[in-house]
Amino acid sequence: MEHAHHVEHPDMYDAESSKVGMWLFIFTELLLFGALFVIYAVYRYMNPDAFHLAGEELNRVIGTVNTVILLISSMTIAMATTALQKGHRNVAIGLVSITFVIGLAFLVNKYFEWGVKFSHGIWPGSEHMISEMSHGEILFFGLYFVMTGLHALHIIIGMAIMVFAVRGLARGKVHADRPSLLDNCGLYWHLVDLIWIFLFPLFYLIH
């Protein structure tokens, strides 16, 4: 009997609710990082000199390069949404692909940056840290690894979403009248950019 009235599901697509859903998710991300920023603020307030000293250890140049990289990538994925709205599918695919490659470049920089720290014996719980650093410096590097690590994880997730967005574009499932996957992919990537905008001065520009 149930088979008798098989009804095709109507297309439930709704661009606005997709967007609002994405924003609600972004709010949870903002508060996740927000809590970490509060922890950072309190520990920095309690250990100003140690944070200053430890901050000198970070490479400003790499930090600045990664900021520039991430800002450019935010522009390219924003441009992809414009390209799709104009109906230029291949341009959109190209722009998302460029964003993906730039994200990869960010991770490569991060790999070298963390590599240098590791070669100096600095990683969470390392002997060098425990025996030679003050309490405040240990806190600084702990927060540095947790916050930039969590941020890097978000970069990886953002790149994974881009793969799905490009697949959707290539298969014609994401198009000018159905752009939510690309739009939300962009929103997520801008969130990653937004968090870095605050991580950068707080860790690299302590002077």
Add this chain to the structure above:
Amino acid sequence: MSGEKHHIVPYRLYFVVLIALLALTFASVWITSIELRDYTVAAALLFAIVKSYLVLNYFMHLKYDKPYIKIMVGFVFAIFLVMIVITFLDYLYR
């Protein structure tokens, strides 16, 4: 149905926003390299806030979104601000 809304942002605007963001980045690197003592953090954060305003409004399209979405975003940042203020009231006056 999808015809009415969707403000198409021109490429050029995104490029201009990027240039502004890059300029602010270099300005924040510069301002934190000079000796401002206690104001260094404040200056760096001020630049970061202006940058995030640009990212939210233009890259994340909030400028073209309906007011209720803007209000929601503002509300979340307000919660965050309250969280910071209350935490520091606790640490400063305990």
